[in-house]
Amino acid sequence: MSNIDWSPLCELIGAHQKVLLSCHVRPDADALGSELALAGFLKQLGKDVRIINPSVQPKGMDFLVGDHEVRHVGDGVTTEDFDWAEIHIILDTSAWSQLPGLANFYRKTKSRKVIIDHHVSSDSLGAEEFKDVTSPATGCLIFDLGRALNCELTPEIATFLYAAIATDTGWFRFPSTTSYTMQIISELIRAGAEPHQIYENLYEQNTLPQLKLMGRVLGQVQTDFDGLLAYTIVTCEDFSATGTTPVDTEGLVNYCLTLAGTQAAFIAVEQRSRQVKVSFRCRTDWDVSKIAESFGGGGHRQASGAMLNGPLSSAVTKVLGKFREMFETSEKTDH
Structure with missing residues (x-):
C-alpha cells in the first residue's frame, strides 16, 4: 500500500x-x-x-x-x-x-x-x-x-x-x-x-524510419569518464534524413545504459526550436534528478529529463560538466 x-x-x-x-x-x-x-x-x-x-x-x-x-x-x-x-x-x-x-x-x-x-x-x-x-x-x-x-x-x-x-x-x-x-x-x-x-x-510497433533513426543514433554513442558515462545525440538532420520526429527518440537513451560498465547515460535531442531535450538515466547508486533539476527539469533518481537552450554542442558541454561534478564528488566521498 x-x-x-x-x-x-x-x-x-x-x-x-x-x-x-x-x-x-x-x-x-x-x-x-x-x-x-x-x-x-x-x-x-x-x-x-x-x-x-x-x-x-x-x-x-x-x-x-x-x-x-x-x-x-x-x-x-x-x-x-x-x-x-x-x-x-x-x-x-x-x-x-x-x-x-x-x-x-x-x-x-x-x-x-x-x-x-x-x-x-x-x-x-x-x-x-x-x-x-x-x-x-x-x-x-x-x-x-x-x-x-x-x-x-x-x-x-x-x-x-x-x-x-x-x-x-x-x-x-x-x-x-x-x-x-x-x-x-x-x-x-x-x-x-x-x-x-x-x-x-x-x-513492437516500430516503423522502418524509426529503426533507421535508431541505427543512426546508436552509431553515434560515445563514452566518457573512463566508461562510466555513455551518451548520444540526435540532430534535426537525423530527423530529416530518416523522416522521423523527436517523439521517435522515446526510449533510445536506455540502450546507452546497456553498455557494460556504464553507470549513467543521456541522450540530447535537438528540437525544431533549436532547444535541446535531454533525457538522463543511471543505475541505483547515482542520482540524475539533481542534474535535471539544475537545468530546470526533474524526475526520478534513475530517470529524469530537462530542456536546455541550444545550440546542441553547447548543451552537451554543459551536461558533461554536470556529470563531471557528479563523478568527482563521488570520488571524494569514497575517499
Missing part, C-alpha cells in the same frame, strides 16, 4: 460532480494510463469526467486512448473548459515546466486543485497533494485510490494500470519494483490485463 491517506480525496470526490483530469506534456503510459484508469473509476461513481492535457499523446499511446476523448491545449480548448470543473486533478507531475500552455488555464480557475504524483521533483502548484515518492508509478497510486473508492477493476482499467506500472518500472526491472508492485500486477492480470498484448502495442 502507498503511504497516502486517501480519505480526504475520497470525501472531496464524493462531494462534487465535475472532475477534470490532466497530466504532463508528452504523456507517457504512466501518465495517460493513470488518467484513463481514474476516469474509469470516477465514471463508475457517476461523475462527469473530462481529460485535457498540455499536448497530444505520442502515437504509441493511441492504443490506450482508443475511443476515449482526450483533448489537449491547442485543439480549441478554452477557459470555459477549465471553469467547467469543480475539481481539477493533475497526475504524474508536480512541476510547472511539465504543464506548458495548460498552466495558464490552471492558475486562473477556481476549481479545487489536486496533485497525485510519485516524482521527487516538485513545485508549489497550489493544490492538495497526494504524493508518495517511494511508489514506482502513479499507476500504483491510482490502483490504491480505486480500491479506497470501492470501485470495480474492469479489464479496461486493468489494462490502463498495467501499461502505467510496467513502463514506469522498466517492465519490473527497476529497483523501485517491490513485492507489492507485483501483487498489484497479479490483480491486474486476474482482472483482465493481457501482458503480451500490452507489450506488443507498446514496443
Whole structure:
C-alpha cells in the first residue's frame, strides 16, 4: 500500500460532480494510463469526467486512448473548459515546466486543485497533494485510490494500470519494483490485463524510419569518464534524413545504459526550436534528478529529463560538466 491517506480525496470526490483530469506534456503510459484508469473509476461513481492535457499523446499511446476523448491545449480548448470543473486533478507531475500552455488555464480557475504524483521533483502548484515518492508509478497510486473508492477493476482499467506500472518500472526491472508492485500486477492480470498484448502495442510497433533513426543514433554513442558515462545525440538532420520526429527518440537513451560498465547515460535531442531535450538515466547508486533539476527539469533518481537552450554542442558541454561534478564528488566521498 502507498503511504497516502486517501480519505480526504475520497470525501472531496464524493462531494462534487465535475472532475477534470490532466497530466504532463508528452504523456507517457504512466501518465495517460493513470488518467484513463481514474476516469474509469470516477465514471463508475457517476461523475462527469473530462481529460485535457498540455499536448497530444505520442502515437504509441493511441492504443490506450482508443475511443476515449482526450483533448489537449491547442485543439480549441478554452477557459470555459477549465471553469467547467469543480475539481481539477493533475497526475504524474508536480512541476510547472511539465504543464506548458495548460498552466495558464490552471492558475486562473477556481476549481479545487489536486496533485497525485510519485516524482521527487516538485513545485508549489497550489493544490492538495497526494504524493508518495517511494511508489514506482502513479499507476500504483491510482490502483490504491480505486480500491479506497470501492470501485470495480474492469479489464479496461486493468489494462490502463498495467501499461502505467510496467513502463514506469522498466517492465519490473527497476529497483523501485517491490513485492507489492507485483501483487498489484497479479490483480491486474486476474482482472483482465493481457501482458503480451500490452507489450506488443507498446514496443513492437516500430516503423522502418524509426529503426533507421535508431541505427543512426546508436552509431553515434560515445563514452566518457573512463566508461562510466555513455551518451548520444540526435540532430534535426537525423530527423530529416530518416523522416522521423523527436517523439521517435522515446526510449533510445536506455540502450546507452546497456553498455557494460556504464553507470549513467543521456541522450540530447535537438528540437525544431533549436532547444535541446535531454533525457538522463543511471543505475541505483547515482542520482540524475539533481542534474535535471539544475537545468530546470526533474524526475526520478534513475530517470529524469530537462530542456536546455541550444545550440546542441553547447548543451552537451554543459551536461558533461554536470556529470563531471557528479563523478568527482563521488570520488571524494569514497575517499
